[in-house]
Every structure is written in C-alpha cells, then in structure tokens.
Amino acid sequence: MTRAVLAVPRPRAREAGSGADPRPQDRRTKVTFRDMGFSYPGRRALSGVTLDVPERRVTAIIGPSGCGKSTLIKSINRIAEIGTEVKVEGEVRLDDENLYGPGVDLVDLRRRVGMLFQKPNPFPKSIYENVAFGPRIHGSGGGAELESIVERSLRQAALWDEVSDRLQTSALELSGGQQQRLCLARVLAVDPEVILMDEPCSALDPISTARIEELIEGLRERYTVVIVTHNMQQAARVSDRTAFLLNGSLVEVGETEAIFTNPTDRRTEDYITGRFG
Amino acid sequence: MRRAVLEQVALGVLRGTAWVILGATAFMLGSIALGGAGVVTWEFLTAEPTEGMTHGGIFPAIFGTLCITLLMIAMALPLGVCAAIYMVEYAGRSGLSRVIRASVNNLAGVPSIVFGLFGVGFFVLFVGRSIDRVRGGGLLFGQPAMLWAAATLAALVLPVIIVSTAEALNAVPRSHREAAFALGATRWQTVSRVVLPQARAGILTGSILSVSRGAGETAPILFTGCAYFLPRLPVAYIAIPFTGLSIPMVNPLDQFMELSYHIFIMATQSTNAAVTRPIQYGTTLVLVGLTFLLNLSAIWLRARYRRRLVTP
Numbered sequence: 001m002t003r004a005v006l007a008v009p010r011p012r013a014r015e016a017g018s019g020a021d022p023r024p025q026d027r028r029t030k031v032t033f034r035d036m037g038f039s040y041p042g043r044r045a046l047s048g049v050t051l052d053v054p055e056r057r058v059t060a061i062i063g064p065s066g067c068g069k070s071t072l073i074k075s076i077n078r079i080a081e082i083g084t085e086v087k088v089e090g091e092v093r094l095d096d097e098n099l100y101g102p103g104v105d106l107v108d109l110r111r112r113v114g115m116l117f118q119k120p121n122p123f124p125k126s127i128y129e130n131v132a133f134g135p136r137i138h139g140s141g142g143g144a145e146l147e148s149i150v151e152r153s154l155r156q157a158a159l160w161d162e163v164s165d166r167l168q169t170s171a172l173e174l175s176g177g178q179q180q181r182l183c184l185a186r187v188l189a190v191d192p193e194v195i196l197m198d199e200p201c202s203a204l205d206p207i208s209t210a211r212i213e214e215l216i217e218g219l220r221e222r223y224t225v226v227i228v229t230h231n232m233q234q235a236a237r238v239s240d241r242t243a244f245l246l247n248g249s250l251v252e253v254g255e256t257e258a259i260f261t262n263p264t265d266r267r268t269e270d271y272i273t274g275r276f277g
Numbered sequence: 278m279r280r281a282v283l284e285q286v287a288l289g290v291l292r293g294t295a296w297v298i299l300g301a302t303a304f305m306l307g308s309i310a311l312g313g314a315g316v317v318t319w320e321f322l323t324a325e326p327t328e329g330m331t332h333g334g335i336f337p338a339i340f341g342t343l344c345i346t347l348l349m350i351a352m353a354l355p356l357g358v359c360a361a362i363y364m365v366e367y368a369g370r371s372g373l374s375r376v377i378r379a380s381v382n383n384l385a386g387v388p389s390i391v392f393g394l395f396g397v398g399f400f401v402l403f404v405g406r407s408i409d410r411v412r413g414g415g416l417l418f419g420q421p422a423m424l425w426a427a428a429t430l431a432a433l434v435l436p437v438i439i440v441s442t443a444e445a446l447n448a449v450p451r452s453h454r455e456a457a458f459a460l461g462a463t464r465w466q467t468v469s470r471v472v473l474p475q476a477r478a479g480i481l482t483g484s485i486l487s488v489s490r491g492a493g494e495t496a497p498i499l500f501t502g503c504a505y506f507l508p509r510l511p512v513a514y515i516a517i518p519f520t521g522l523s524i525p526m527v528n529p530l531d532q533f534m535e536l537s538y539h540i541f542i543m544a545t546q547s548t549n550a551a552v553t554r555p556i557q558y559g560t561t562l563v564l565v566g567l568t569f570l571l572n573l574s575a576i577w578l579r580a581r582y583r584r585r586l587v588t589p
Contacts, residue, residue, distance in 0.1 A: 079458055083369055110461035117459075121452040123471055134460045137470070183456070190460060 030055040030095065030194060030224040031076055037089035038071055038080070045071040046248045049090075053194075053241075058216060058225040060239035060256065062232065064271070068248040069228040073196045075099075076226065077113040078106055094194070111138060114187030115196040119203045120179035122171035122186070127154075127163050130171045130182055134190035149189055157185035158215060177208025184215065195219060197227040201234065213238050232272055236260050244268045306565070313562030316555045322563070325508040330543070331552045335560050340510055341423070341503070341533035342567065346492045348427035348529065349434065353491075354484055356431070357438030364439070365446040366468050385436035389496040396429030396501040397421075417530060423511055424529040426502030434491040441483025445476040478582030482575040489571035493564060495537040504532040505542055536564040 031053035038046040046068045053059050061069045074080035075092055078099060092099045099109065111134075122130050131150045150167070154160040159181045163174070171182055180200060187195060197216075201209040216238045219225055229235050235242050236256060243253040244265075252265045263269045324334030364381075368374035406419035418424075449472045457467040473480075511531035514523040540560050547553045 077459060079455060082455070082458060107461045107463060110459055115459040117452060117455065119452065121450070121456045123453055123456065124475060133457070133462075133470070137457075137460065137462045137466045186456075186460065 027054040027057065029053065031226070032091070032093040033072075034093070035090035036075070036092055037087075038068070038075055039087040041085050044248060046075075049245075049248075049250045051243055051250055051253055053224060053226055055224050056220055056222070057240040058220050058227060058238055060235035060242045061226065061228045061245055062230075062235050062242060062271070063245035065230075067245045069245055070198050072245065073115075073198060073226050073228055076194065076196060077110050077115055078104075079110070079115070111190050112192055113194040113196060114190065114192035116180070116183055116187060116198065116200045118199045120176055120183050122174070122179050122182050124170065124172055126168045127171050127174070127182060128167040131185050131189050134186060138190060150185075153185040153189040154182075156188050156218075157181045158211065159185055175208070177204050177211060180204060180208065180212060181215070184212075192223065194224045194226065197225065199228055199230060202230065209234075232260075244271065246271070309558065309561050309565055312555070312558030313560075316559030317562055321559055326506065326556075329548050330506060330556075331547075331549060335534075335536070335539060335556070335563065337508055337510060338534040338536045338539040338560065339563065339567075342492060342536045342564075344511065344527050344533065345423055345427050345430065345498070345502075345535060346488065348423065349430040349491055350484075350488055352428060353431035353435050353438055353488075357435050357484070358442050358480060360435075361439045361442035361446060362468060362473075365443050366464065366472065381436045381439050385440060389433055389494050390499075392429055392433045393497040393499050393501065395432070396425060396497055400425040400428050401501060421500065421502040421532060422530045423502050423527075423533050426498040426533075426535075427529070429497040429501045430491045430494060433494060433497050434487045437487035437490070438484050441487060442476075442480045445479025445483060446472060448479060449475045478579050481582075482579045485571055485575035485578070489568045489575075492571065493537050493568055495535075495541050498535060498538060502532055503535045503538045505546070507532055507534050536560055536567070540564065 029052045033049045033051040036046060036049045037044070049072065061072060063069050071080050075088070076094070076099070080086060088100045094109070094113065097104070123133065125133075128150055131153050132146055135146055135149050151160060151164075154163065159178060162178060163182075171179065174182060180203075184195075201212050204212065213234065216225060216227065220240070227235075227238065239256045241253065242256045242259040244251045244259065244263075244267075246267055252259065252263060252268045254264075259268065260272060263272065321334040322339065323336050325337055326335065327333035360377075360381075364374055364377055368377065401419060401421055404418075405422075405425060408418040409416055453471050453475070454467055457471045462470070511528050511533045512525045513528035513531070515526045516523040540557055543553045543557045543560065544550060
C-alpha cells in the first residue's frame, strides 16, 4: 500500500533532485548508535537503537511523549547522566570515538556537541556575558577577539540587529523567542560540530518558531543538527531525515519525505496520521 | 449557616494568634526600650564598668561581642559555605550525602549549652592543651580564650549556615546548570560562574541571620572564654621590628567581656542586683540593637541583590 499520508510542503530547491546534494549514504556519518541501550535507575529508556546521523544534515527524532527522544539526544553530549546513575549498553560514536569508552573528555565532548533546550535558559547575566560564557570557560580569546566572537555568533543567530545597541542589558529582558536565539548564539560561540535541539520551539509562539526554523535551515551548511520535536509539521519542514521512536525502540528511520509520504511501518503511519500519540 | 459560623471562628482564632505574637514582641521590645532608653548614653557605650560593676559603661562588653562575632564569621562562613557546596553540587543524592545531611540537621537541634561543654572539652582541654604540650613552656592555649569561644560559637552556627546555604544553592534553577554543563563547563566552573553568583544573596542573608543568632548566645561562651569582669580590652601590643613602634592587636588568647554574658551576671551574680537593673536594661537594649542592625543589613543585602539580578 503506497499513498501519501501527509502533504509535505517542501519549497526548497535544494531538495530531492538537485544534483548538488549527495544522497545520505554518500555522506559521512557524524554520530553513530550501535545497538544502544540506556537505563535510569529502575527505568529502561532506550533499547537496541541503531541509527546513523549524517554529517551536515538535519535529523529529526519524532515519537510520543516518554518514548526516549530526549534521552536519545542527551546521550550524545552525555548530559542525560547528570545527577543520576545510568547504564549504557552498545555504542554511541562521535566520528570514530566511542563516547562511553574510557578516558572520554566530557568538557571537550560538550564543546563539540552543543545543545538547545526545551525552554530558553539564558543565564541571569547580560546578553554579552551569555554569549561570551562558552569562550570564556574554554579560555579562548579575550578583548577584541571575544567581542568579534560574540558579534559573529549573534549575527548567526539572527539576533544581532535587535540587540547590538544593548549588549549589556540583562538577557532576561528579552522575549522568549529572542532568548532562545540568544541560547543558540551561546552554543554557536564555542564553535560546535553537532547541535542538539530538544523541542526548541515548544515554549515559543508561531512567529518565533518560524524564525528558529529559518535558522535551522541555515545551520545545516556547517553543522550536524539533531532535533527532537513533537510537531510533525515541524519535522517535515526542517529535517532531511526523520527517525521514529516508540517505547524506547527505533521503529523506522529514513529520508523525511519518504517517512512522511510512504512509511514502511504500520506504527509510523498511525503516529504521523494522528491515530495515536 | 454552620459553615459561616465556622469560618468566623477560624478567622477569629487565627487572627488572635497573630495578635498574641505581635503583642508579645511589642511588650518585650517596649519594656527593653523604655527601661534602657535613659541609660544608654555616649558614656555608657564608651566607658568601662566601675565600682563593682554598679556604675560606668559597658564598652569592654561591646568590644568583646564585636571581636568574637567577627572571629566566629571568619571561622564558620568559609567552612559552612564550602560544606554546603560540596553537599549540594558534588555529593548529589548519594548515600554519603544523605548521612551528611542528616547529621547537619541533627547538629542544628543540639542545645547551645551542649556546645558550650563541647567547647571546653574539645577546644580548650583537648586542642589547646595539646598545642601547649607540643610547644612546651607552660599554659597558653589550654585555657579559656576568645579564640576557643569563637570556635565554639562557630560550631553552633555552622549547621545553620550550611542549611541556609544549601537552600540558596537549591533555589538556582537546574536548567542553568544544564546549560553550563552542555557548553562544556566543568563542575567548578558551573558552580563558580553560574550557581554562586545567583545564590550569593541567599547565602549572605542566611549567614547574617544565623550570625545574628550566634552573637546573642551565652551558653557556648560561658566556659570557653568570657570573663566576669575584665575592664581592660583583650588587646596586645605587637612590636614592629626595627622601628621601636608597636601596634595594638586584638589578642585572641585573652579573655573578654561579652554583652549577653554581662546581662546574665548582672541579673544573677551581681553584688546588688537592684542597683544594677538600669545597667541590665541598657545592656539588653544595646544587644538587641546590634542584632537588629545585623538583621537589617541582611534585608538590605537581599533587596540589593534582587535588583541586580534583574538588571545586572
């Protein structure tokens, strides 16, 4: 049975058919999950996940609440384990490095893998200090160099024009959407390779959401993006590949267009057509 | 109908209890203020007691109270704040952390006289005498002194400082720590650059309030260093080499007079309790005033930092 389950607006020329964009299997894999299992005390969150995240593309993780989406991406920068005991089986690799092997430098890992959270979480410091936080703790740059990093990051996050004349005011005075873009600038300032987003628009209004989605569009040129979302339309709009997660297991992964128009698994179809979840 | 009556009764009882508390406080402060107002003069604040402590001022007691309070802060604050940071930020919810938490809470409930006895037994007789034995040359550390009294008071306020600091740290949103960790901050960078700046106001107010409580305690210093009558100040002159000059320094190995202890002996041990009544009132007013000042500064600090959080 092949039929379109969801009309997917894809206005972009870069999509399927444009020869400049190589197919995913030709691309390097940035993050690799191999038969990966993840348990919190008394609760199993993920089991048997095998997934390749291609470099410089946007991968969306969809699935109902509690299916392990957040745990999956938080296992990449290893913040799922903060404040609790966890057990990890199988492998998670960034490039060729096993992230749960011995001697992994968490500071370096988290510099290479940035993260945007569900709710904007700027520090109660000035706009400038928020963006400068990362470079400062990594001891890179000072004075003029730091200033240029801050400006570049704010421009990348499309926030510069709105805040350039008040960099010293508190980040808490910004609107929710501006705060989330500030958090993105804060991530970009440490020059990561991978950017994780955990439902980055769930606390934002539609206009702010649209701006974040525009930004994600631009980010794929330099960064590998993994985004968790509850919003099917959003996954269809922003991602190149989509993975569907259910009860801690990966049900299906493929090109976004294929997943949304022609899912191979019955459960995927049920979920994206809104029959459950 | 019955519900309406019950509502009125509940309101009446609750409002009544509030008035009882207000009334008790007003009566206490009012009688202290009335009794002490005429006594507290400039001379009372700056002179030493005379004529068997039935006349004169209380300056040595004020001086001793200030010295011992500062010394107590210097000992208890760094220790308490560091312990709380370890408990909240590092130990997490491990078994060890639970044990530490339980013992801190229990320590906070120990009566102050027990701390006083502990002070004599541990600081004066054990620590002090041990130091004396090691250095030789007679008794110096192994006797009641300001140092040991301050240490005993520090032990008394330590759990209070730890608990209030832990509360201030816990009030910092988890999301801020996550953001810092996700940017590659180490635990210490997260604590020092994100958590502490936000918790500072809470830590300071909690600490000041605990200190203002410690400053009024009598029992812990009873056996550890305060003197019945010591009109000279606990000050020693330290010679500066080659200059022939010497500068006065507070001598922590000396004994001292202290306000709350002064009130105690004036009321119970005086040669003539009736004659010294005005002095008791005056001393009490000064002690309450000092405590009130500390509390005010805590309120002021809290307001100031709260403003700064919004517009840094």
